Amino acid sequence: MIMFPIIRVTQPQDAPEPLGTKRKYWFKDDSGQEMLFKAEERGYGEDWSEKIACELAALLGIPHVHYEMARDVNSDQPGVVCAQIRQPGEALVHGNTLLQLIDPEYPKTKLRVPEHTVSAVYSVIRALKPPLPHWSANVPTGMTTGVEVFVGYLMLDAWVANQDRHHENWAALWTGEQLTLAPSYDHGACLARNVSDEEKKERLITKDAGYSVATFAGRAGSRLFNLATDTRPLSALEAFRQFSAPVAQAADAWKDRLRAIDQSVMEGVLDRVPPDRLSRVCRDFTLRLLLENQKRILDA
């Protein structure tokens, strides 16, 4: 089994990235490519969760930012690295900016707001073209709109239990001529990465259905709301389901992709994470969670 590489980042920092909550900075790799290092400072395992989500997105054919696990040599911190999404002349326009364009009252400055509803997000994304061809090489054939692709992002979120697709964790890419959906990025808050190994072990072996991985899987939340007056966001599965309604064919095409991924393929991804970053119990729990979520999505 060939492990995923750990990229050693030795290059000097060009600039910190001000957006997002974690320490991150831009640097140039040896070929001159602009790269972002995202530190995993809290001991939550966001390096392995980000890497696994990226590999699973690739298996589905979802346009996504490619992440590698990394280590910042100066601070000796783990993290991930990824290449700059934008090419020269392009601009990233986050969801909150787009939402404010159609509703001047949209609360842009707070990250997690109930105004981030399925219907508001839908009305913005339906105006976007699909991701540019170099991002879209593996999407199911016949997808001609941003929403058809974005519903795949929400299926990925439900599969990996990504609980943090707030309005700065999706975006459009302005090419100078058109607004296209940006690739999916920032999936680190997924796969229950910050639940302790003790709890994971207990949930794997318990005979108490209320404490099982299946019950746990059903509790994954999204950052999307049904109504702006609601106090709780939709579950990750319900967000995918609601967003699927007007694009049922596209959702089915993404579900066909998910159906085709069997357990051994998931294990093949998990087993490539170096064991000093992903313990055995964590690997087993993650596999169980992926299988449960796959089943729940396909049964829904």
Ligand SMILES: Nc1ncnc2c1ncn2[C@@H]1O[C@H](COP(=O)(O)OP(=O)(O)OP(=O)(O)O)[C@@H](O)[C@H]1O
């Ligand atoms: N590959 C990239 N290319 C261009 N911009 C990027 C890239 N990755 C991240 N960014 C920018 O940096 C911001 C923060 O990055 P990211 O969302 O990955 O970090 P985070 O700290 O995990 O965020 P959060 O606070 O949502 O958890 C993004 O919203 C985006 O604007």
Ligand SMILES: [Mg+2]
């Ligand atoms: Mg983010």
